[in-house]
Amino acid sequence: MHKPIDAAGQIENPSPQAAESFNQHPGFRRMFAPDQLTIGLFLPLKFYKGHMDVLKGQADLVESIDQRNFAAVWVRDVPLFDPGFGDAGQVFDPFVYLSYLAARTKNISLATGSAIFTLRHPIDLAKAAASVDVLSGGRLVLGIASGDRPAEFPAYGIDGGQRDVRFRETLEFFRQLIQDRTGAIQSSLGQMNGLELLPKPATGGIPLIVTGSSRQSLDWIAKNSDGWLTYPEATATEAGPRMLGHKINAWREKIPSGMFKPHITNEWIDLVEDVNHPRTPLRGGYILRTGRAGLIKLLEEWRAVGVNHAALGIHFSSRPPAEVIQELAEEVLPLFPTHVGPKPLFTGW
Numbered sequence: 001m002h003k004p005i006d007a008a009g010q011i012e013n014p015s016p017q018a019a020e021s022f023n024q025h026p027g028f029r030r031m032f033a034p035d036q037l038t039i040g041l042f043l044p045l046k047f048y049k050g051h052m053d054v055l056k057g058q059a060d061l062v063e064s065i066d067q068r069n070f071a072a073v074w075v076r077d078v079p080l081f082d083p084g085f086g087d088a089g090q091v092f093d094p095f096v097y098l099s100y101l102a103a104r105t106k107n108i109s110l111a112t113g114s115a116i117f118t119l120r121h122p123i124d125l126a127k128a129a130a131s132v133d134v135l136s137g138g139r140l141v142l143g144i145a146s147g148d149r150p151a152e153f154p155a156y157g158i159d160g161g162q163r164d165v166r167f168r169e170t171l172e173f174f175r176q177l178i179q180d181r182t183g184a185i186q187s188s189l190g191q192m193n194g195l196e197l198l199p200k201p202a203t204g205g206i207p208l209i210v211t212g213s214s215r216q217s218l219d220w221i222a223k224n225s226d227g228w229l230t231y232p233e234a235t236a237t238e239a240g241p242r243m244l245g246h247k248i249n250a251w252r253e254k255i256p257s258g259m260f261k262p263h264i265t266n267e268w269i270d271l272v273e274d275v276n277h278p279r280t281p282l283r284g285g286y287i288l289r290t291g292r293a294g295l296i297k298l299l300e301e302w303r304a305v306g307v308n309h310a311a312l313g314i315h316f317s318s319r320p321p322a323e324v325i326q327e328l329a330e331e332v333l334p335l336f337p338t339h340v341g342p343k344p345l346f347t348g349w
Contacts, residue, residue, distance in 0.1 A: 022226065025203045027109040027139040029341030031071045032227070032262035037303035037336050039328070040072030040111065041065055042266065042313035043097075045321040048088040055091065059104050061321055068329035071338040072109035072141065073101065074266075074311050077116050082151050095128035102136035107344060110136055113229065113266065113311060114143035114211040118163040119156050122173035122189060123197070130178055130201050137344025138202035143229050143264075144171065145211035164215035171208065171224065178206060202345045209264060222254035225261065229311075232265040235288045235298055236279045245305025252306065262308035270317050271295060271324050287316050292331055299336055310336075 022028040031038050045061055046054040062073055075097055078089030090097065098110045110132065117125065133140040146167040147153070153160030166189075173187045183195040210216070210225040221228055228251055234240030248263050255261055270282065270289040277291035279298065290298070299310055314324045 021205050022203075022207055024342050025138055025205065025207065026107075026342045026344045027072075027111070027133075027136075027141045028207045028226075030107070030109045030139075030339055031111075031141060032260075032308045033339050034260050034308075035303075035306075036339070037299060037307055038071035038309050038338050039299070039333055039336050040074055040109070040309060040311045041070060041325070041328075042074045042076070042113065042268075042311050042315070043090040044315050045325075047315040048091055052091065059101060061325060062101055062108075063104050064322075065325060065329075066105040066108040068325070068333065069338050070108060070329070070333065071309065072111045072311070073105075074111045074113040074143070076113055077145075078149075079116070079119060080149075080152060080155055082149060085149055085151075095132055098132045098140070099135055102132060102139065102347070108139070109141050110139045111141040111209075111311070112143045114145035114209070116147045116152070117144045117170040117174070117214075118147045118158065118160075118166045119152060120170075122170045122177060122187075125170070126174050126177040126197055129174075129206055130197065130199050133201045133206055134199045135347065135349060136202075137347040138342075139344055140201075141207045141209060143209040143211050144214070146214040146216075167214050168216070168220075168224075175208075179204070209262075218251055219254050222251055222261075223256060227262040227264060227308075229264040229266070232267050232302070234281070234285055235267050236281045236285070238301055241298070241301035241305050244302070244307070248306040263306055264309040264311060265302060265307050266311035266313065267298075268313040268316050269295065271314065271327065272318065292327060296332060296335060299332070303336070 044055055045058055048054060065073060075094045076089035077094045081088045094112050094115060102110060129140060129142055146163045150160060169187055169189055173185060173189055176185050177197040178201055181196055183192055185192050207226040209227040209229050210221050211229045233243045268287045270287055272289060272291055275291045276293050279294040280289045282289050302310060314321055317324050
């Protein structure tokens with residue numbers, strides 16, 4: 001029997017109720033265990049405002065994030081910049097950039113938040129995702145979504161009104177591709193027989209974390225996802241985490257056989273130097289300004305209601321990213337340690 005906690009206070013192994021299919025997946029096991037919460041960081045570390053210079057040196061900081069033992073780094077999927085929407089994400093293609101980061105890091109989970117499954121063909125998605133997973137030694141955790149930027153759908157020649165159906169069909173096609181060796185697939189998105197996708201994922205599968213509703217029912221998400229990423233509700237008071245807890249409980253009650261599936265939430269934070277600065281919502285709650293004590297309290301509240309991973313964005317921070325990363329690593333991360341699980345597999349490709 002495995003000890004639940006090692007000498008350093010870290011989780012050695014998730015509960016036996018954890019999703020068995022990802023028991024040996026380094027990325028999944030590093031991030032998720034029942035009743036525990038880990039911390040990841042969203043990229044970019046500085047927000048794009050019309051020039052790429054803000055991204056210089058970011059990979060060096062990601063190396064530091066890996067060395068400091070954060071659980072994950074997250075990248076977003078924004079194919080086309082819409083000035084009206086005002087958010088370019090992390091600019092680079094998520095799979096290309098995660099491949100680059102895979103070569104710059106050793107252990108940290110590489111997560112998408114989220115790959116837009118309606119805008120890409122499942123063959124291209126599966127080829128890119130499996131490649132990143134193998135190159136990183138099994139560190140890819142794939143957050144997926146149906147898309148929420150109206151201008152992207154006509155640009156791709158896709159009917160945005162049907163994205164709920166396309167999302168479901170893409171997910172099914174994707175899973176068949178990465179798991180099936182018979183090469184027999186019949187779908188509205190394509191038909192194939194006698195063909196096989198290579199490479200296969202490092203450990204046989206890739207966790208698919210559904211984001212928000214993705215226009216699906218809660219029952220469907222509970223049955224078909226490998227985890228659920230949702231907005232956090234309000235974060236300035238305890239009322240928001242309580243509301244989030246009700247949502248998580250309603251979802252978990254629908255998960256078949258009581259299987260453990262992780263819940264993830266995220267917040268954009270402005271972590272100020274004053275340790276006791278109160279949790280203060282900015283931009284209508286879009287950003288949370290807080291001192292370290294307030295952030296720790298929020299993370300404790302999330303953990304208490306069933307959140308298993310907190311993805312924090314610091315690109316709106318008023319302090320340099322390196323300072324924020326250092327404070328989080330030294331003062332916050334020890335309270336929410338990254339799990340010890342299987343080491344990444346062979347990566348010497």
